[in-house]
Amino acid sequence: MSSLALTLLYLLAAVLGVVACRSLKLPPMLGYLTAGILIGPHALALAQNSESVRHLGEFGVVFLMFSIGLEFSLPKLRAMQRDVFGLGLLQVVLTMAAVCGGTLLLAQTLGGVWDVGWQTALALGGTLAMSSTAIVVKLMAERAEIESEHGRRIMGILLFQDLAVVPLLVLIPALAAAPEDLLPALGWASLKAVVLVTVLLTGGQGLMRWWLTLVARRKSDELFMLNLLLITLGLAWLTELAGLSLALGAFIAGVLVSETEYRHQVGTDIRPFHDVLLGLFFITIGMMLDWHILLEQWALVLGLLAVPLLLKLGLILLLARGMGATTGVGLRAGLYLAQAGEFGFVLLALMQTHGLLRPALMNPILAAMVLSMLATPFLIMYSNQIVMKLVASDWLQQSIQMTHIARKAIDTSKHVIICGYGRCGQNLARMLEQEGIPYMALDLDPDRVRQAAAAGHSVVYGDATRLQALVAAGLVRASAVAITYLDVPSALKVLANTRSHAPQVPVVVRTQDDLHLDRLQAAGATEIVPEAIEGSLMLASHALALVGVPMRRVIRLVQDQREARYNLLRGYFHGADDDRVQERDQERLSTITLPPGAKTLGQPLEHLALHAMGVRVVSLRHSNGRTAALADVLVLAAGDTLVLSGHPSALLGAQDKLLRG
Template identity: 85%
Template sequence: MSSLALTLLYLLAAVLGVVACRSLKLPPMLGYLAAGVLIGPHALALAQNSEGVRHLGEFGVVFLMFAIGLEFSLPKLRAMRRQVFGLGLMQVVLTMTAATGGALLMSHWLGGVWEMGWQTAVALSGVMAMSSTAIVVKLMAERAELESEHGRRVMGILLFQDLAVVPLLVLIPALASSADQLLPALGWALIKATVLVGLLLTGGQRVMRWWLTLVARRKSDELFMLNLLLITLGMAWLTELAGLSLALGAFIAGVLVSETEYRHQVGSDIRPFHDVLLGLFFITIGMMLDWHILVDRWGLVLLLLTVPLLMKLVFILLLARAMGATTGVALRTGLYLAQAGEFGFVLLSLTQRNGLVEPALMNPI
């Protein structure tokens, strides 16, 4: 199949998937995933998961992380510090600890069906700790619940989850190192990340404001957009050059721009790239899914579906109650955040790319 025909196939699948989901009042992400499953090698086999499309999909992750960084506000973080560094921190730590222990126990009990080391268990626990910022915020905004009691708690936890993605993006590639190289790899990755983030966030904000002002004075929308793409992809390239992930650089770029007066203009300009390329990323994720394995291991799939949902719901409910919320507020907070999210797919993709998860185990997960 030619490159043009393959591109048209992806676009057609994306359009039909999103139209179907919009008609059923479901999130577009499900449409992209379903389209990927249908056209992928394990269903209609209309397209293979080509390297070119996978790279294009990775740019979607880059723009997702840039958009998250753009929404990141230090004043808002300080104002919500009790929810962010209290409730949010405890939710991520408790979920990751319980999920790591649970994964290792399953590996011991199920043997060949579910076999993994502690490195894989830690990586997967990070995936499980995440919830969908995009879907949850959209739902709460539509229902005017962002300023409610449970809304503030939900936003606090989501903010900390967004923060937690940054060390996880550094940690997961380091976990793929051999046993004797693991500690040096973790230490070196942490040093590089700390130095890079420190340099960018201490002097980077002044440089970013000066540069964006310089470009904006030229009064050219085309130039401003080109400059935006250069900043986002350039920062992603720099962090990849330093041995870290593309997504980390994009997140830092978003944080730097968020502290300038151009954040709202940048947000509206970047949105089309973010949505389209992220859709391609979810199609490539859907194409990895082998439904034959799901049918063969339906018991494991059912277990992996129900246990994390119930576990996160109970943990968040108990933590919210312990921090003074009523049972109703705590339950609503837990129900909003029990699901997994788009960051889970990003981290899962990174986990597989570093060889931490076998393909046969990836499909049930």
């Protein structure tokens, strides 16, 4: 198969896999893994796991480590130090110790395929200690659980696991040295890593800021992007030249950039490379899996699946309980983190490259890791039912929590339920207080709730997406519900619960932009406030005031726009920088000027029935510059310019009808 045909095959497999997972609301990573399994040499045999493809996959790991370094933040670590360096450190160390000890025990008792040295056992412990940041964080974000009690502990453990990968990337190649050279190899690798990291982090931060500023002043997006690739791949090459891994250099590059003011722009620019190449890496991992192993050695695979899952689940539960968490919180954290992770695949591939793992063990372990990741969405989906069934105290605690909310809201009626007590929710609460209107706020950040409640605010710890919490907050007696956070899936859950149990209560929803307006309106939102539209109105009002338009007229113009319920601003004229994937089918504005030969000249506008095509006429301007009133009977003439609003396909049809009849 030619290189072009092979590339097209990988792209087709990736697209189909991701589309299937998106349809099932599963993480894209699972789509890449499944696609790799299907097209690989052990299934349909459409492609071989060639050396060139594996090299491209390694670049995916490089950009993954760069992204991890970019998110590295000392203030963030300090704020979460108890969960990161307490719970996270103990989880990784104890999991490695347990897996290492168990592997050595199997080597002594069973021998055969399990006859491995302590080097392999230790590396395998580090591999299985990892959990999937990509899957868990995505699912927690969709369930609005990142700020919950178990969510904060999960994030702390994941953050330490990400950091632990860095020394493991140095350790595993050193473990592959001959026994008599092992200690010198470990010492030499550690010394090189410490010296290189120290030099780069001490002298590199100022140099990185100076260099990025110099590049940014050229105001060239192409130059900035090329510079990012040069820095990332250059430092990766430098660490590989020093006998360390590519991924370590990429991590250092990310840390250096994270200390500059360009970190957010860099994160946005590097994302396409990160996603595409990492997807290719997971396809190569899937291609390595021989599904025949599942049939021939099913007992071994199931054992390798069940034992690490139960080990990590039980260990995290015990550690969380020992650090003050309830049994329910600890069990949820264990269920969320029991699976293998993307860094586990990276370390497993590194073990294979350096000959630390026999092929007879490689495939069963790989199969078990893939199965554990496939099971993760279902474990998380049913985690609440599992916890409620196994932990009676969790049910009691949730009942106490609902009782606490109900007690706070028992004497309240005609109040506003505020879902989310961040900056937006607190501003709303202040304005309600000024007008003497009662409110009840629900939030999942315990620190914020504690501080706000101590200050006398009417806020309680509770998940607004859960019907029990809304009912306890007095949903049926409320005058309105305000959803103040930007998470659309969570907002849809609140809308569904409100519509089914208190359809008379109006719901106001805050969104980032107008992309989900129709979806939220269909779900029952009374009003939707897109931040992008409100920002554009404020910008326009300030600009009008600065150029001399009387303030009374400015206020009236803004009010007219708001009373139109954002209809004019729901679409906007798209440019080259608005053509991202998620915006290509978004409602937009388009203009068309009728030429002298147009077939519709002389016809009344209303006879064209453009609305039946899904297109709305926003305005019409004659060739003399005068804007016509749409309420009048308009006859189209040459030179007329129409502003149309609709989706791209509908706009193309309308333009064709206007020009060709």
